Amino acid sequence: xxxxxxxxxxxxxxxxxxxxxxxxxxxxPCVLVNHQPGFSPAELLEWATxxxxxxxxxLFENGDxxxxxxxxxxxxxxxxxxVHHGVKGDDRESVLRAVVERLPLSDAGDRExxxxxxxxxxxxxxxxxxxxxxxPHVRSPLVFPGMPASATLCLLETPVAFAAIDNQPVHTIFxxxxxxxxxxxxxxxxxxxxxxxxxFKAAVLRRASGEEIIEEARRLDATLSENxxxxxxQP
Numbered sequence: 001x002x003x004x005x006x007x008x009x010x011x012x013x014x015x016x017x018x019x020x021x022x023x024x025x026x027x028x029p030c031v032l033v034n035h036q037p038g039f040s041p042a043e044l045l046e047w048a049t050x051x052x053x054x055x056x057x058x059l060f061e062n063g064d065x066x067x068x069x070x071x072x073x074x075x076x077x078x079x080x081x082x083v084h085h086g087v088k089g090d091d092r093e094s095v096l097r098a099v100v101e102r103l104p105l106s107d108a109g110d111r112e113x114x115x116x117x118x119x120x121x122x123x124x125x126x127x128x129x130x131x132x133x134x135x136p137h138v139r140s141p142l143v144f145p146g147m148p149a150s151a152t153l154c155l156l157e158t159p160v161a162f163a164a165i166d167n168q169p170v171h172t173i174f175x176x177x178x179x180x181x182x183x184x185x186x187x188x189x190x191x192x193x194x195x196x197x198x199x200f201k202a203a204v205l206r207r208a209s210g211e212e213i214i215e216e217a218r219r220l221d222a223t224l225s226e227n228x229x230x231x232x233x234q235p
Contacts, residue, residue: 002031002038011041011056012048041185042141049192050129050165057189057224060182071186072149072178074194075217080104081152081177083210088157092122096136099154099175105144114142128164132171132205135191141184149178149187155207172204194220 009016022028023037029047030037041060048055061071084102089095100115121127121138128134152175159169174191178184194200200216 002033003041003044004039005037007059008037008039008044011044011059012053013056042137042188045185045188045192046127046129046135046137049135049195052196054196055189055192057186057193060186060189072183072190073217073221074151074187074190075214075221077149077151077176077187078153078210078214078217080148081150081175083153083155083213085155085207085210086157087154087173089160090158091160092162093119095154095156095160095170095173096122099136099152099173102154103152103175103177104147104150105177110144117142122163126163126165128162128166128168128170129195130164130166130168132159132164132168133174133195134162134164134170134172135174135176135188137176137184137188141178141181143178143180143184145179147177147179149176149183151176151187151191153204153210153213190221190224193224 003011005016005019009019012019019028023030029043030039045055081104082102087095087098087102089098096118097115100111100118103111103114105111105114117138118136122136126134127136154173154175156171156173159171162170164170176184176187176191178187194217197216197220200213200220203213203216
């Protein structure tokens with residue numbers, strides 16, 4: 001799935017001319033097909049999150065309610081994935097291993113495959129977005145049919161070098177698992193929005209309890225529901 005310039009500009013809430021300037025300067029990840037840029041949704045969200053740019057998550061969620069589906073909520077995903085304090089690891093490889101071990105996957109083969117894929121992804125470019133935070137994922141999201149959407153938050157015992165965008169070691173890792181590509185992107189976009197919220201981000205960075213971090217996520221989910229067209233979204 002690739003986004004065109006118009007779609008990418010709407011997600012980033014910028015003009016198409018601004019997007020073209022970023023493309024010409026080589027500042028934004030894209031591929032050129034017949035001289036026209038195309039954008040990976042996951043890469044675009046990662047790029048925007050690293051630069052603290054707001055994203056229009058509604059564009060990922062529009063149409064779900066009409067189909068009887070509900071976008072995954074960040075708080076619900078954190079309940080499933082868990083908030084884990086004191087996660088150990090000496091380097092990026094061992095930390096990713098520890099993170100994958102805490103994901104709500106039942107198949108050992110899935111864990112090994114995901115770990116290998118995440119290592120390969122990091123070799124292409126770090127998923128460290130700055131300020132000690134990383135969101136390891138692959139550019140073409142992996143999905144696990146039948147699994148509930150989850151966001152696993154790992155707070156490391158010791159910061160590790162991650163080749164992050166600001167060259168600072170990483171101490172906080174979010175990992176997302178979903179049963180569909182659309183669900184993965186919806187959850188990733190909600191996480192990107194949450195990391196721009198001062199209260200949620202402060203709770204994460206001061207390593208608050210899992211209950212407090214999840215409560216901040218519930219607050220944000222409620223705010224997003226209230227701002228949706230037609231009023232609050234009912235469970």
